[in-house]
Amino acid sequence: MSRTVAVVGASLAGLSAARALREQSYDGRIVLIGDEVHPPYDRPPLSKEFLAGSASLDDILLGAPDDADLDLEWRLQTTAIGLDHLSRSVLLADGSEVRADGVVLATGARARLLPGSEGLGGVHVLRCLDDANALRADLATAERLVVIGGGFIGAEVASTARTLGLEVTVVESQPVPLAGPLGAEMGTVCAELHAAHGTRLLTGTGVAGLVGTDRVEAVELTDGTRLPADVVVVGIGAAPNIEWLARSGVALGNGVLTDARGATNIPGVVAVGDCAATWSVAAERHVRIEHWANALEQPATAVATLLGTGAPAPTPVPYFWSDQYGARIQFAGSRRQGDDVRVLEGSCADHSFLVVYERDGQPVAVLAMNQPRLFTRWRRQLRTAVPAGS
Amino acid sequence: MIPVCPTTALPPGEATRIEADEPIAVFNVDGDFYAIDDTCTHQDASLADGWLDGCAVECPLHASCFDLRTGKVSGPPAKTPVRTHRVLVQDGMVYVLRGHAEDGAA
Ligand SMILES: Cc1cc2nc3c(=O)[nH]c(=O)nc-3n(C[C@H](O)[C@H](O)[C@H](O)COP(=O)(O)OP(=O)(O)OC[C@H]3O[C@@H](n4cnc5c(N)ncnc54)[C@H](O)[C@@H]3O)c2cc1C
Ligand code: FES
Numbered sequence: 196m197s198r199t200v201a202v203v204g205a206s207l208a209g210l211s212a213a214r215a216l217r218e219q220s221y222d223g224r225i226v227l228i229g230d231e232v233h234p235p236y237d238r239p240p241l242s243k244e245f246l247a248g249s250a251s252l253d254d255i256l257l258g259a260p261d262d263a264d265l266d267l268e269w270r271l272q273t274t275a276i277g278l279d280h281l282s283r284s285v286l287l288a289d290g291s292e293v294r295a296d297g298v299v300l301a302t303g304a305r306a307r308l309l310p311g312s313e314g315l316g317g318v319h320v321l322r323c324l325d326d327a328n329a330l331r332a333d334l335a336t337a338e339r340l341v342v343i344g345g346g347f348i349g350a351e352v353a354s355t356a357r358t359l360g361l362e363v364t365v366v367e368s369q370p371v372p373l374a375g376p377l378g379a380e381m382g383t384v385c386a387e388l389h390a391a392h393g394t395r396l397l398t399g400t401g402v403a404g405l406v407g408t409d410r411v412e413a414v415e416l417t418d419g420t421r422l423p424a425d426v427v428v429v430g431i432g433a434a435p436n437i438e439w440l441a442r443s444g445v446a447l448g449n450g451v452l453t454d455a456r457g458a459t460n461i462p463g464v465v466a467v468g469d470c471a472a473t474w475s476v477a478a479e480r481h482v483r484i485e486h487w488a489n490a491l492e493q494p495a496t497a498v499a500t501l502l503g504t505g506a507p508a509p510t511p512v513p514y515f516w517s518d519q520y521g522a523r524i525q526f527a528g529s530r531r532q533g534d535d536v537r538v539l540e541g542s543c544a545d546h547s548f549l550v551v552y553e554r555d556g557q558p559v560a561v562l563a564m565n566q567p568r569l570f571t572r573w574r575r576q577l578r579t580a581v582p583a584g585s
Numbered sequence: 586m587i588p589v590c591p592t593t594a595l596p597p598g599e600a601t602r603i604e605a606d607e608p609i610a611v612f613n614v615d616g617d618f619y620a621i622d623d624t625c626t627h628q629d630a631s632l633a634d635g636w637l638d639g640c641a642v643e644c645p646l647h648a649s650c651f652d653l654r655t656g657k658v659s660g661p662p663a664k665t666p667v668r669t670h671r672v673l674v675q676d677g678m679v680y681v682l683r684g685h686a687e688d689g690a691a
Contacts, residue, residue: 260664
């Protein structure tokens with residue numbers, strides 16, 4: 196009997212794993228299990244072009260013409276509910292199971308909900324296509340939007356809603372938005388885009404609750420302020436989809452715990468993408484990276500681990516981008532609290548710059564706004580400068 | 586024929602963009618010039634801002650690769666090729682013939 200690899204989660208990381216298996220000459224059976232109705236699609240446009248209406252579903256599908264050659268066995272609209280690590284079987288909600296020699300866990304993450312917002316009309320999160328369609332429809336007739344959370348997705352939704360002509364307020368509980376990924380100094384610089392484009396940004400303010408019976412009418416802040424709202428978007432982060440593995444014996448933390456090469460504690464089981472907390476040699480801890488480029492690149496290494504070919508894959512430097520108010524923000528590398536920030540090109544005031552984060556005089560990360568060419572060079576340079584294995 | 590720049594203004598490894606409704610990117614690969622549509626066919630990025638690797642350019646946003654000679658996708662996520670345009674060098678000047686594919690297919 197030929198070998199079987201089961202890939203659980205049919206989005207960017209899962210599809211990339213299937214492609215990597217074939218690229219690495221695996222010719223056995225590949226079963227791709229995903230709980231969504233839609234074939235794999237790209238999520239970043241959901242807060243950008245797709246939400247604005249300038250990209251269609253067709254434009255954002257991940258499938259490529261030669262994917263037919265991958266010879267995949269698709270199990271869409273199928274939820275995995277467990278993993279038996281002894282027989283290495285994936286248990287499905289319909290009661291059937293897929294016995295496999297290798298399993299790739301790629302179930303991604305889901306948007307965190309605001310407690311108490313369940314069932315209230317006009318309140319949205321944004322993670323999947325159905326969320327984006329529902330939000331788009333609601334924004335079409337709305338006048339006032341309140342976005343809870345000033346992270347990347349919140350900022351992008353705010354920006355898109357402004358282009359649709361809405362009055363927008365962003366509420367951020369921290370003193371500075373994006374301080375986690377970018378540091379307070381550059382978080383402040385990026386957050387200036389809101390005011391420059393007519394979005395009201397309230398920082399250091401918590402949300403006490405939502406007001407409304409069937410449909411949301413306002414957001415109440417902890418200081419008592421009421422912000423009237425026709426639509427509310429909750430953008431307060433994402434949680435890994437790992438509950439289905441609770442009794443599987445797979446070690447879990449803030450994600451499926453893996454070593455630097457994607458291996459879990461169970462032989463023949465690897466994890467990739469937003470659901471995986473991968474050991475980082477540089478950070479000396481497990482890091483769950485929720486970026487598109489990670490979900491694209493990580494599977495090649497994990498698949499090599501699964502196949503036992505062990506070919507050392509080049510260590511990708513973490514990279515993400517964000518499009519807000521017509522500005523393109525790009526970041527690569529690993530930033531830590533205390534890193535020095537140096538502007539190498541342009542100026543923050545002009546919303547066109549490149550800054551380098553330095554630790555002990557060495558560049559460790561780079562951030563650019565509207566400087567794609569220079570950024571690309573720096574990103575390359577970081578790739579070669581970072582020691583292998585980190 | 587669109588005049589681009591003197592050959593000296595576009596050294597090997599460099600790229601420039603011809604601004605237009607449909608901008609064109611022109612590259613110098615070790616003394617050979619290539620021109621392709623500047624806008625990546627995946628989403629919205631300028632390929633003149635990309636990374637030149639031999640006869641391929643890598644998109645600065647999501648790293649799709651295009652072969653400068655044929656416009657074909659040599660690395661995902663892009664699925665559609667970019668159009669190529671013929672380049673002429675005359676008297677030290679670089680010119681692009683818009684709409685004339687490099688391989689003669691037009
Ligand atoms: C609105 C939005 C905008 C974004 N913008 C950017 C950006 O600008 N730049 C950037 O770098 N990144 C961005 N990202 C992040 C990027 O999209 C993710 O990092 C990427 O999608 C992760 O891919 P993944 O395959 O690991 O997980 P996911 O895309 O989350 O896919 C996991 C899949 O598994 C399915 N699944 C879950 N549980 C089960 C189960 N038990 N059984 C079967 N199937 C299951 C899910 O339904 C889903 O289809 C954005 C994300 C969102 C939501
Ligand atoms: S825009 Fe070029 S690869 Fe995505």
